Amino acid sequence: AQRVTQPEKLLSVFKGAPVELKCNYSYSGSPELFWYVQYSRQRLQLLLRHISRESIKGFTADLNKGETSFHLKKPFAQEEDSAMYYCALTGGSYIPTFGRGTSLIVHP
């Protein structure tokens, strides 16, 4: 079975502060991991995936197999980063499993 845990329902920071949204997973094989984002009144969309090892909108995420984590980080938060963030895992079944999401609020 595969499972994704996002321990924080809400993360509130001030503009310019560093941000880390936590994601832990449970899966016995080699997972494919993703971060999706949903801005207000928009559809859920891909932010980044671990296989690409890229930085999108200043966000990065590193897969740590030892800690089974895929935390999302940004050194300096911006107000436009306020959104719901979902971590997702795809295992051998090709069925992505999502965490419950973390609401990020960036205050001016």
Add this chain to the structure above:
Amino acid sequence: DTGVSQDPRHKITKRGQNVTFRCDPISEHNRLYWYRQTLGQGPEFLTYFQNEAQLEKSRLLSDRFSAERPKGSFSTLEIQRTEQGDSAMYLCASSLVGRRESPLHFGNGTRLTVT
């Protein structure tokens, strides 16, 4: 707009009625997924298709739920004899076949309210 589209955006129905939702995926995507999302939760998998074949259904999917993708293009999700617990956002997503790293492309969802 060549993204995933869902219809209707909102549906209000009385308990016991049947409802049907439609999803049109991105044309070159042959995997199509249905998820359900309730307040404070992430998307929960319901079922998925590869082309016209329904490959897996979640245990969440009771006998009152049925999904089809008759020609491997659009898909419909029908809920029979709706219950108040069916109230949720129903999300459709599509992706490319055979690649685990292929991300999902979501529609805007259909919000169902059962009164």
